[in-house]
Amino acid sequence: MFAVTILGNNSALPAFDRHPTSQVVTIDEHLLLVDCGEGTQMQIAKYKIRRSKINHIFISHLHGDHYFGLIGLITSMGLLGRTQDLNLYAPASLKEIIDLQLKVADTTLPFALNFHPLNDEGIVVKENKFEVSCFPVYHRIECWGFRFKQIKPLRKINPEKTREHEVPSSFFERLKWGEDYINKDGNIIKNELVTTQAPKGKSYTYSADTKYDERIIEKVSGADLLYHEATYLKDLPERAEKRFHSTSVQAATIAKKAKVNKLILGHFSSKYESLKEFEDEAREVFPNTELAIEGVSYRV
C-alpha cells in the first residue's frame, strides 16, 4: 500500500470549501503528513485518518497556508494522551515558533517532539519501509520538496523452488533481501535458485510551492507519482512567476520532461471556483494528469 490522500488543495486563502495544503502519504502502516495548513486536524477527523499512526510530519516552508494547522494538531495529540515520539522535519525557525506557543500556554507535551531542521538536500529519514529525502524548490522564501521512496525487498520468493530445496519459511524474510540459504547438510542454496527479481519500490515526489524552474526536473525525475503545484491557469505565467508559483501547463511540462508516470495538480488559487480547466490544460501537455481533490487517495 502506497498512496497519497489530499486533505487540502487550495492556495493561501481558503475558498469554495477548499482548504490550505496538507496531504497524508500512506506507506503500509505508516502515515506521513506533508504540510499542515489551518484546519488540518479537522480534515484528519473528517476523512478518518488515524492520527495515532502519524509519526513523521514534513513542512515544506513557513508560509502560513502550509503550517498554521500544525500547532493545533500537535496540542490536540497531547490532549488525546499521545506518548510516542513525533518527528518533525521543517525549516529551522519553526522550532522557535512552536516553543514560544507552548511556553505562553504553559503547556508541556506528554510526548517527545523531535525537531529535525532542514538544512541540506538529501535523506532526512530512513526507516525499514520507506526513505524520505528533501530537495530545494524555488519559492519566495526557503522551500523544500520531498521525495518519498518505498523500500521493498529485492527478491520475491518462488514457492515451488523453496519447497523443492526445503528452505524453511522462517528464512523467507532473509531470502527476500538476497541472502543465500545454507541447509542442514551444509550445502549453499544460492538465492537466485529460489527467488526472482522483485518489483522496485515506488516513489512519490512532492515539489511544494515553486515557480517553474527546470532544475526541478532532475529532482523529480522518474517519479511514479508527482505532485506539482498549479496555482494559476496557463494564461497567467507572469503572475505565477512574480509570485513564485506555477501554472497548469508549467506543472505538466515539468512532469513531461521528468518522465514521471503520473501527475497530480494542487494549490489552486481562490480566483477559480471551477477546477476543470486545470486538468484540461495540463492534459494537453501531459495526459496522465489528475486534480488533487480533498478526501481522495491517489495510489502511487
Next chain:
Amino acid sequence: MFAVTILGNNSALPAFDRHPTSQVVTIDEHLLLVDCGEGTQMQIAKYKIRRSKINHIFISHLHGDHYFGLIGLITSMGLLGRTQDLNLYAPASLKEIIDLQLKVADTTLPFALNFHPLNDEGIVVKENKFEVSCFPVYHRIECWGFRFKQIKPLRKINPEKTREHEVPSSFFERLKWGEDYINKDGNIIKNELVTTQAPKGKSYTYSADTKYDERIIEKVSGADLLYHEATYLKDLPERAEKRFHSTSVQAATIAKKAKVNKLILGHFSSKYESLKEFEDEAREVFPNTELAIEGVSYRV
C-alpha cells in the same frame, strides 16, 4: 442592533463538528471578534460574517483553542487587500508570536495592526457606539473576560413637543445627548421639555475560560447577556476545578447571583456529543439559559 453570533462553542479538542472558541459581537455596524480558535476564518466565511467590518479583535488568553486561528485570519485579511487599521487586544506575548510568524514568512501586512496589550482591569476601547472593558478571570494562565457596553443617547425625541417648540431636526442629535436648545429669539428650550428618558444601552459580558469563582459575580453583575463557560456537566466539579473550568450548574449559579438577564453556555468538552443536559442542568438553577450554538445569533 446588539447581538452575539457564535462561531465556535467547543473546548480545546474539536469534535462533532463543533469548533474552538470564537464569537462575533455586533453593535450596529461594528463587528467585534472575541477569541479566534483554529478555523475561525472558515467559520466567518461559512456564516457570511463581513470580515471587512471587523476592526477590533479581543483575545482572552493564550491557550491555542482561543487564538490559533488568529494569524490565519490576519494574513488572509492582508491577502484580501485590507487597508484599514485592525486593533488587537490580547495578553502581551501574542505580539511576539505574530511578529515572529510574519517575519519567517517575509510578510508585511498591507494594514496597520495596532496591538493593545491587556495589563489592567478597565476600559480597553471606547468609541461612539460602544465601550469594551476587561476584567481578570480565574484560569490556569492569565485570562481576561470582556464587557461590551452599547453607548446610547441619553434622551429620546418627543416629535410633538419639538414641533410645538420649533426645534429644527438638525439639532436633534444634540438634543439626544441632553443639550438645551436656544431659539432665534434667544429663549432657552429646556431639554426635558422636548425629550424623554431613553432606554439605557445594554451590555454583554464574556467571562472566557474560568473556574467557578465568586469574584466574577461583581464583574458580570446586571449584564443583559452573560456568556459563561460550562466545560463539564454538574457531576464533575472536581475535574472542573482541577482544570480551571466550570460546570453547567456553576455557570448558572454565577448568572443567578449576578442577577443577569440571560445566560448562554459554551466551551463544551469533547466528552459530550449531546449538549441537552447542559441546558437542563443550568435551567434548574437559572431558567433563562440557552446553549451557545454555532451559527446562531443571540440578541443582547
